Each structure stands twice: as C-alpha cells, then as structure tokens.
Amino acid sequence: MDKLSEIMAHKRREVAPLLRPVYAAELEELNRRLPRPPSFAAALRRADGRLAIISEIKRRSPSAGAIKAGASAVAQARLYRAAGAAALSILTDTEYFGGSLADLIEVTADFAQGPAAPIPCLRKDFMVHPIQVMQAREAGASAILIIVRALDDDEITALHQAATAAGLDALFEIHHEEELTRALRHGAKIIGVNNRDLAHFRTDIGLSERLMPLFPRDVIAVSESGFATGADATRARACGAHALLVGESLMRAPDPAALIREFQGA
Numbered sequence: 001m002d003k004l005s006e007i008m009a010h011k012r013r014e015v016a017p018l019l020r021p022v023y024a025a026e027l028e029e030l031n032r033r034l035p036r037p038p039s040f041a042a043a044l045r046r047a048d049g050r051l052a053i054i055s056e057i058k059r060r061s062p063s064a065g066a067i068k069a070g071a072s073a074v075a076q077a078r079l080y081r082a083a084g085a086a087a088l089s090i091l092t093d094t095e096y097f098g099g100s101l102a103d104l105i106e107v108t109a110d111f112a113q114g115p116a117a118p119i120p121c122l123r124k125d126f127m128v129h130p131i132q133v134m135q136a137r138e139a140g141a142s143a144i145l146i147i148v149r150a151l152d153d154d155e156i157t158a159l160h161q162a163a164t165a166a167g168l169d170a171l172f173e174i175h176h177e178e179e180l181t182r183a184l185r186h187g188a189k190i191i192g193v194n195n196r197d198l199a200h201f202r203t204d205i206g207l208s209e210r211l212m213p214l215f216p217r218d219v220i221a222v223s224e225s226g227f228a229t230g231a232d233a234t235r236a237r238a239c240g241a242h243a244l245l246v247g248e249s250l251m252r253a254p255d256p257a258a259l260i261r262e263f264q265g266a
C-alpha cells in the first residue's frame with residue numbers, strides 16, 4: 001500500500017464517528033450566517049502578474065519528518081502574511097502532519113481581530129466527506145483540498161457541491177493527465193499539480209511542466225511541492241503557473257519574506 005492509501009484509510013477511520021448526512025441547504029444557511037472569508041481564487045490571480053505564493057503551515061510530514069515541531073500556527077501565519085503571502089495552506093491533519101483544526105480556527109480568528117487585512121486560508125487535509133467541508137467553513141477557511149487520485153467520482157461530486165454550497169473554493173490536486181481530465185469533468189476552476197510523487201516522495205517540477213500546458217486558459221494553475229529557490233519558481237511560472245504552494249522551505253526559512261520575494265521575483 002502506498003503512503004497516500006495508508007493516510008486515506010486512516011482518515012476514513014478518523015472521520016467515521018462524525019458521519020451524518022449533510023444537506024446543501026444546511027451549508028447554504030451556514031454560509032449566510034458566518035462572515036464571508038476572503039476569496040482564495042481571487043488571491044491567486046495577482047493583478048501585477050507575479051506568482052501568488054500560498055504559504056503552508058506544516059510542522060512535520062511523512063516525507064521530511066520533523067520540519068518545525070511545536071511551531072505556533074498563529075505566529076507562523078502572521079509571519080507569512082507580513083512576508084507577502086497571497087494565501088495560507090494550513091495542514092489540519094494531526095496523525096501524519098502534526099496540525100489540527102484548532103490551528104485553522106486560531107489563525108482565522110487572529111486575522112479577524114487584527115488590524116491587518118486577512119489573507120485566505122486553505123484547509124489542507126484529506127477530505128472524504130462533506131462534514132469536513134462544514135468544519136472547514138466553521139473554522140473560517142476560504143477553500144478545501146480535493147485530491148483527485150484518492151477519491152471516487154461520487155465523493156468528488158459530494159465534496160465539490162458541499163464546498164460550493166458553503167461558499168468555499170476547491171483546489172483539485174492532480175498528478176497525472178487522466179486526473180486532469182477527471183478534475184475538468186468535475187468543473188474544477190483551480191487545479192494544483194503536486195510535484196511530489198506520493199509513492200517515493202521525490203519532487204520533480206518537470207511534472208508541472210508536462211501537465212500545466214494542457215490546462216484550459218480559464219483554470220487557475222497551482223504548482224505544489226518542492227520549491228526551494230527562485231530558479232524553481234521561474235520554471236513553474238514559465239509553464240503557466242499562477243501560484244506556488246510552498247511548505248517546507250518556507251517553514252525552515254530564517255527570513256520567509258526574503259524567500260517569498262525570491263519566488264515572486266521569478
């Protein structure tokens with residue numbers, strides 16, 4: 001069993017006790033009642049044509065081990081916002097990534113209280129059921145992740161419809177051309193190519209270079225994983241990326257603002 005299958009199996013067991021039917025009307029009502037989060041999609045299309053940097057809060061991962069154990073999500077989020085990040089990706093999986101839903105709740109609450117403008121947050125987790133979409137909206141997220149390879153078409157439909165009803169954007173993550181076809185069939189508007197192969201964990205920006213030229217023009221293209229230098233960002237930009245999703249290198253960076261500038265300068 002590859003790592004993604006293991007993680008998905010664990011996630012399905014974790015979510016099982018929470019499962020109940022979630023109707024569109026309930027999500028629409030929730031969306032009307034709660035303050036509107038900043039738009040994720042809008043933040044990824046920068047008016048100045050530069051790359052939008054989605055900065056990820058990730059304490060550890062199966063591939064890297066400990067990255068920044070014990071990091072404060074709120075402190076990291078403030079750092080990223082001040083550094084010019086367009087959006088945040090907050091890992092809320094505990095078992096494999098050391099995050100939690102509380103991280104997302106604390107960050108969006110902190111943004112809501114502070115004087116500086118909030119930036120949108122992606123709930124980065126292994127979504128399997130609309131109940132997690134409801135949690136994401138309640139926690140103040142602007143978007144959810146849909147990992148195409150990990151889900152069947154009925155699950156993707158249910159998650160995407162739930163996100164739309166709740167007023168959330170969906171980032172469809174793909175690794176292969178067939179998954180691009182599937183994502184487009186589901187009406188994906190934001191598609192991320194994960195440069196990390198979840199079988200052996202190596203990253204290859206060449207994957208974005210192969211797949212992004214196949215994207216329709218109106219899709220927002222996100223290149224995910226493996227970015228360390230301005231030269232990496234230049235490659236992603238050259239093949240059509242609007243945004244980069246960057247975790248490890250920004251978590252480790254002594255000066256995230258300088259690294260974000262380096263990525264954007266591409």
Ligand SMILES: O=P(O)(O)OC[C@@H](O)[C@@H](O)c1c[nH]c2ccccc12
Nearest residue numbers: 194224225226227245246247248249
């Ligand atoms: O730390 P990196 O190599 O910059 O990668 C960030 C992000 O792309 C990666 O964490 C990621 C991409 N897709 C995911 C799905 C689940 C968990 C994590 C991920």
